[in-house]
Amino acid sequence: MKTFFTRTASALVFVAVMLGGILWNPFTFFLLFFLVNFFALQEYFKLIRQIDTDFANTSGLHRYGVSIASCAIMLAFTGSNFILGDINAGFIGWWLAIIFLMVLPLGEILFSKDFSLKNIGYSALGLLYVTIPFSMLVNIRLNAIDIHYTADQVGTAPGWLIPLLLIIFIWINDTMAYIVGSLIGRTPFAPAISPKKTIEGTLGGMILAVAAAGVYGHFWGSSYLALQHWLVLAGIAAVFGTIGDLIESKLKRMAGVKDSGNIMPGHGGFLDRFDSMLLAAPFAWIYVQSFML
Incomplete structure (x- = not known):
């Protein structure tokens, strides 16, 4: 019975947060899925580390770099909908994504204990599997x-x-x-x-x-x-x-x-x-x- 009430309560909170984020305004939608993307990507990395323990040996620069690149890609898909100063957030996002995606293999080469193209592939797959779909969803919402x-x-x-x-x-x-x-x-x-x-x-x-x-x-x-x-x-x-x-x-x-x-x-x-x-x-x-x- 306690499990039933726990599941029901968490489901109600989940539905309320989802509806609020989706319907309130474009920014709350972006913020909602920006956070969902970040945490879902970390869960993906955790699964990959359990599938292949070699992935646990990636450098800190690699791990942080791919997470920042993920956030930048999400920002890039907002296009011109959000303005930061005189520059739209989408433009900033694309440049950050390019920079950190270039840094990712360099960090793997220079700082990992054992250089592995496989680990770069795991991270790239994470961006393709998790970040790009959520970015496309945001793009649909904002236009x-x-x-x-x-x-x-x-x-x-x-x-x-x-x-x-x-x-x-x-x-x-x-x-x-x-x-x-x-x-x-x-x-x-x-x-x-x-x-x-x-x-x-x-x-x-x-x-x-x-x-x-x-x-x-x-x-x-x-x-x-x-x-x-x-x-x-x-x-x-x-x-x-x-x-x-x-x-x-x-x-x-x-x-x-x-x-x-x-x-x-x-x-x-x-x-x-x-x-x-x-x-x-x-x-x-x-x-x-x-x-x-």
Whole structure:
């Protein structure tokens, strides 16, 4: 019972912080995911150190350099939305990212006990796996989106809408996959990675997430997005969110741990909470850039 109340309380706090950060204003959205990115990246590094102990031998310059580069990349994706003095924060971010990404291999060569391209690869993969997706999500939020409903009908969607929809669709997919899998799941989906996932549950979650998006989009959401956008975004969240969940599960299994961290009592770490978003966000960004602007 105590565990149930702990999980419920931490979940309510999590939802309140997320909604506040997403909806309040563009800066709170950036700040929220700036912090999520920083801590998720540290959890990724922790997993890699447990998978390959050689990564623990990287120099302090390497570790701090890649963390600063990560923060700079996040800043770079804000573009001209935030101004520091007479210079936009995006410009500062790009230059800091370039400088520290150049320093990263130099620090590995000069200060590590044993120079290893493998360790540089682990860090670069962390930036690609964690930082770039969150940066793309921030980029979507900070830019008003002109939605082309038809060839001659254009509307504007609020910046927070698509990130919030991705989170909602991922939640619907996960919840429905669990329910369907519990009721009729028989065939293991990826037993070596996530033994509890079933093909029936996975497909059921995806279908119901897209169906829910289609129903809402048709009856109530057409003033925000055209129906096809509701369907495609739900499909991206369901399909790539599921793959993202499996990737993080694989990393944890390789590291021999149950959770990536313990920031949320009963819910694990930042990577555990946002693993699905790490793969869904880039594909949503590509879709937005290609078909919604």
